[in-house]
Amino acid sequence: MWAGAGGEGAKHWMHILTEIKNRGVNDVLMLVCDGLKGLPDAVGTVWPQTVVQTCVVHLLRNSFRYAARQDWDKISKLLRPVYTAATEEAALERFAEFADAWGKKYPAIVRLWENAWEEFTPFLRFDTEIRRTVCTTNAIESVTPGSGGRSRPVGTSRTSRPR
Incomplete structure (x- = not known):
């Protein structure tokens, strides 16, 4: 360290x-x-x-920074099929559905995902069991000073900007 x-x-x-x-x-x-x-x-x-x-959890947290609290659950439900897709092609199709549904109201979220896409998708090449390990930095953050050993579920309130 x-x-x-x-x-x-x-x-x-x-x-x-x-x-x-x-x-x-x-x-x-x-x-x-x-x-x-x-x-x-x-x-x-x-x-x-x-x-x-890219840490998927951080990508999701950053997405919620651009959305009204009352939309978090709906946004979360439409983004889940993106990051749980079986392939990158399937993820792209699910993302297009998300962009169609929320792109006008939250264009910053769409841009965020588009800009992160190349570094978001590598974990999709792995089996589901491996994906759980390589999609997030939360395991590291639980032992890193400053994180407080906490990880928050996606969609919960966070008062400070994600690191």
């Missing part, structure tokens, strides 16, 4: 990942992150073959 105020930009992550590589980690199969701006680029530089997966 690294403590300090190094920020979360690409330069900071490049320093950390390079140090990890210098300590002997020659390859990383998959990295799950929660939308940190510089991390995907840094990991791509240090370990070019690494699959970068």
Whole structure:
């Protein structure tokens, strides 16, 4: 673990990942992150073959930031078939249904998912049992300072911005 105020930009992550590589980690199969701006680029530089997966829970939480509370349950029900789809193609079809239903009222949610799509879909290549592990950073956050060891179910109130 690294403590300090190094920020979360690409330069900071490049320093950390390079140090990890210098300590002997020659390859990383998959990295799950929660939308940190510089991390995907840094990991791509240090370990070019690494699959970068956006944390699905964070993606959902960020979606609710753009929606009125009274719509959270309806939005959640339409997004669930997207992230539980059997294939990326099926996820894309379910997402199109979501966009048709909510795109006019919440275009920011549609843009959020479109912008994250490439890093959202890698876990869809795995079996359901593996997906539960690689779709979220919550297991890591439960032991990370600042998270309080808590994970909130999707759709519950959160007063602070997701990390």
